[in-house]
Amino acid sequence: MKRTDHKFPAWPQFNEQSYMDIIEPLKSGKVNYWTGKKGKEFEEMFAAYSGAKMAVSCTSGTSAVHIAVAGLGIGPGDEVIVPSYTFIATSFAVLQAGAIPVFCDTATDHTMDPAKIEALISKRTKAIIVVHLYGIVCDMDAILSVAARHQLYVIEDSAQCLGGVYKGKKVGTVGHVGTFSFCQSKHFTTGGEGGMVITTDEEIGWSCRAFRDHGFDVKKRFDLLSLEEESDYVHNSVGYNYRMTEIQSIIGINELKRFETWNMPRRYRYAKMYDEALCGIQGIAALPLNTPERRNAYWEYPVILDLNCLDTDATGIIMELRELGIPVFKIQWPEAYKERVYREHNGFGSAKFPFESKEYTDAAAVDYTKVTCEVAASLRSKTLSLYLHPTWEEEDIQVCIDYFVTVLEKHYKP
Ligand SMILES: Cc1ncc(COP(=O)(O)O)c(C=O)c1O
Numbered sequence: 001m002k003r004t005d006h007k008f009p010a011w012p013q014f015n016e017q018s019y020m021d022i023i024e025p026l027k028s029g030k031v032n033y034w035t036g037k038k039g040k041e042f043e044e045m046f047a048a049y050s051g052a053k054m055a056v057s058c059t060s061g062t063s064a065v066h067i068a069v070a071g072l073g074i075g076p077g078d079e080v081i082v083p084s085y086t087f088i089a090t091s092f093a094v095l096q097a098g099a100i101p102v103f104c105d106t107a108t109d110h111t112m113d114p115a116k117i118e119a120l121i122s123k124r125t126k127a128i129i130v131v132h133l134y135g136i137v138c139d140m141d142a143i144l145s146v147a148a149r150h151q152l153y154v155i156e157d158s159a160q161c162l163g164g165v166y167k168g169k170k171v172g173t174v175g176h177v178g179t180f181s182f183c184q185s186k187h188f189t190t191g192g193e194g195g196m197v198i199t200t201d202e203e204i205g206w207s208c209r210a211f212r213d214h215g216f217d218v219k220k221r222f223d224l225l226s227l228e229e230e231s232d233y234v235h236n237s238v239g240y241n242y243r244m245t246e247i248q249s250i251i252g253i254n255e256l257k258r259f260e261t262w263n264m265p266r267r268y269r270y271a272k273m274y275d276e277a278l279c280g281i282q283g284i285a286a287l288p289l290n291t292p293e294r295r296n297a298y299w300e301y302p303v304i305l306d307l308n309c310l311d312t313d314a315t316g317i318i319m320e321l322r323e324l325g326i327p328v329f330k331i332q333w334p335e336a337y338k339e340r341v342y343r344e345h346n347g348f349g350s351a352k353f354p355f356e357s358k359e360y361t362d363a364a365a366v367d368y369t370k371v372t373c374e375v376a377a378s379l380r381s382k383t384l385s386l387y388l389h390p391t392w393e394e395e396d397i398q399v400c401i402d403y404f405v406t407v408l409e410k411h412y413k414p
Helices: 017-021 023-028 038-050 061-071 089-096 140-149 202-212 224-230 246-257 259-278 314-323 374-379 394-410
Strands: 054-058 079-083 100-104 125-131 153-157 177-181 195-199 284-286 300-305 328-330 383-387
Touching: 017 023, 017 246, 023 246, 038 054, 038 195, 038 246, 054 061, 054 202, 054 246, 061 089, 061 125, 061 153, 061 177, 061 195, 061 202, 079 089, 089 100, 089 125, 125 140, 140 153, 195 202, 246 259, 259 300, 259 394, 314 328, 314 383, 314 394, 383 394
Parallel strands: 079 100, 079 125, 125 153, 153 177
Antiparallel strands: 054 195, 177 195, 284 300, 300 383, 328 383
């Protein structure tokens, strides 16, 4: 088979309106969240789009999860259950708050297995972070019911799932707090980096807002500038500067404006093309879950191979497709507990906080060498991920389908 000379359109590309709009803050000098108006406008638009009461914009999807964890009052001495199968940022945000991540296995749909959560709950557990990986919406009722039985918060890391819907509610509004990433590769980007925290609970929202912004006093529900007019000393608790810039917010506003009319309809259309072409094909064990109750946001299109029918594994298929000029990605990281940071307890400073704290941490909880998430681990050799960027056209998807099917067929066992 010959390498394709097909040119796949680049991702991301921006709403051209942004080229004009970002000049305004550069001319006026109102370039930061507190001097300009666009940050607040983007937050209001995003909250309205999501059906949330509050949205807090921030610098990244990682800072969004950090804000969510800290905004819920979680810190040293606490444990948070997270899937092992996700980008490292999910569990790092727990560590950044001084708490301990406890890794949970995944079901074969790539999302946290609700049946495996309860065994991980200890007296220190405060929250569960679910991740709607690849855009696949988690089994939220089952997770919420475990959380309710044990009075735990649920954070939805929706970095890969903007536009996903669970039983009619947008992801991020089903649990207590939802977080999003606008990094370069995501559903849309606010110019390279960016993030958002949303909640339907105003108390939690203001707590997140304070943490995003140096821990300013939020009792009176004033913004930071009005508060500083009242008093010189306005910082009640520790916080960060995790603010988004005006230019990022302008780009976000323009991408959100076309999200439901351009971005998501294309993702759905391309997912349908993959579904129709790949369903029932020998060598494929599972396509990404999408049901009326768990509406997939199709960030990527993960396929689980049936290795019983093939003479190679996902890595073999990926290498061959890449050599043929087809963009394809491997599984996202299924076993975070194998990272050296966890195995070697490389936490903060020479104290290796929080891993080696006798006061705040139970030794058994951080013995990550003993952790195995069997299902997530088993998906490693079987999973590859196809792209469905909205800048692509149907013919781009068709090239991926044709090459993928041909390479699979080549590897059928006799
Ligand atoms: C599931 C998940 N959570 C969090 C993040 C962190 O987002 P960011 O890269 O914007 O910090 C990512 C980014 O890839 C992610 O995939």
